[in-house]
Amino acid sequence: MTALNRQAWSELSSTEKEAVMQDLASKLPQGFQFQGLQTFQRYGVTNETGIFTYKEAEFVFVPGNQVTLGWESWDQGMDEATREDLLETLGEYDIEDADQYLRDQMSPVREAAIGAMLVERAARSAGWQQVPLQDLPLLDEPEIEEELTKFRASTYSKYEQYQHFRLVRQEEDIRLFLFNEDLTWEQAVADVHNEGFSLLTEEEWEYIYGGGCRTLFPWGDSFDYKMKVKHFEELVEEDDSREYDLSLPNAFGLLFDGDPYQYEWTIREGELMPKGGDGGSLICGGSGLVVGYLPVAAYFRDSYFEELDWEEIMGHLWYRRIVRL
Template sequence: MSNNFFDAVLNPTWKTLSNEIKEVVMQNILRHFVNPILEVTKITPVSYQFGGLKIETFEILIDGVEFIFVPGQKKCILGWDSGLSGLSGLDCSEERQELRYALKRYCNQHLTSSFLTEESFLNQDFSHIRLTTEYIAEKINNSTSPLREVDIPALLVEKKPKFVGLKYIGQYNVISGQLSIPENQTDRMIEQIQDLLQPEVQDRHFLQDYPTVARKSPLLIQQNQLNPDVFDCYVDDAVSYSDLKRDLERNGMGLLKEDEWEYCCGGSCRRLFKWGNQLKRQLFHKNISPLWKENMFGLFIANAEFGPELINDEHYTKGGWLEETHKAPLINLLPLSSYYRGEGIEDQEKDLIPGYYCVRRVIRIDSNG
């Protein structure tokens, strides 16, 4: 591929191209960088606007799964070492109790998960700690990656991450009471799904809210973000970190590197969160909150209810489950920061806990690809 091509897939050049030239570039990307055994069935021009940024790009169906073209960029500034700089003092204090209780209510009502309630990964309580400005600043800096300047290649990125160690068995429709894949539908399976949706028989009523994610081994269900009457359903199918990476590489794909993940999340904006540095009162109102929306690239990334996302670095994960551990809402929301570093994988050969981690596939568009 020529140098002109690799310039064209980077911003700011990409933004200056006509729609016709962009389509030609996209066709060349699919021809030269996507494994020919994978079926490309749809290429759709799309535009997204989020956090004051707008991008025109393409959504591609690869083997029936949505991928987004993310233009690359040189000299991106990533990471965070600014502590409380640029943040609201009110958000960093214990005064935002309406957000604290909204998070607690959200976790109780919408996240019903055995690995959140029975395992020792979460459920840490630091509410007794006195939240001085020094403590909060240090907590933010220690929880995020260091400030740095990097070059990011153009990428084809899976739009939405998938839970690791689970096998998809179909969509359950709460109206029809049926699974979309008939061969996986048994009376026992339907009963298990319905028990997760409405666990307390005596409290069932017509207007009861469904959990958005529910888990009881070996089953996990997640409400479809485009249709709340549909739940994506999975059963346990454990896999190790090493085996997962090998499976992806067989099809010419891989995991995002930490730099790439942060760029895909926040677009190299100097903001702690992809939407900005402010915590608005409506943060847990699903219809208007950025916690559930596509970002400036059209990706569902650092969203609520996906858990830690695996990257091409066993020492860290990105994103994470939300929990109410501190009195200051900002600290509780740090897993959704563009620069947050979660705990890594201790043993690459050991099976990962089904349904706890997420994975997102990527294809790099660079001269080494």
């Protein structure tokens, strides 16, 4: 359908867009419901799109497009502060050619035809599964029950025991997550497909994350030092209670974690290609803000992820279900 193309979609009136979404809803798998149109604006791009629900999850309509993806040269160029930060860090590792270093970290420039799709707004954990607190007595986990009692009396927002359980406070509620140590790559993929969904390809993820931008980051070639980002909270005022900037909805209305310690799951040539992070390797290595946050660049590829086992990745791996239209 031509209207599902990004250019044609942008030229429709709100009334016409709603009619297209209503028609689409009638053809979707059972359980999908159209909730209405919503407008999102980020990094100078505005997009009005359709919001759908499926059970308790939200999905966003993303129009298709013919786009150029990947990075090899500057569109705008870094500002002085960003380049100084970059060169200072690279100098500590005796890396002289900064531009070549960046090219080596990014996916190659290529053309891609991206089809229209419904994309889950928020990614979900591959390795952690939420369990209702009322089911806790059935699990025979006295250690978790003991820690839950302590957690209730504390002011902590989160408590975790590595690859065992996680407690998260969300306003007045406490949520329990258990680590699924028996989950395999094959079973995880099968579970998504058996639900009637697909996983994003690397090209699809780069498009929904960067929108086809030709800059290093979705917002430009320079780092915005006014942003509030995770792991560098000392750069903002102590009483800065605003949300992390990279966790806000993008122009498609999609939510990304914006945390280099986390990965998003995509598929490249039939294999896992994690995007959006490097497991925190660069930050842990003592790099500065710019290099530490290179993994959130639009086209970053972690060149070392193949050295990790599935069991090491899945605790930091997130995925979002899609329906290709």
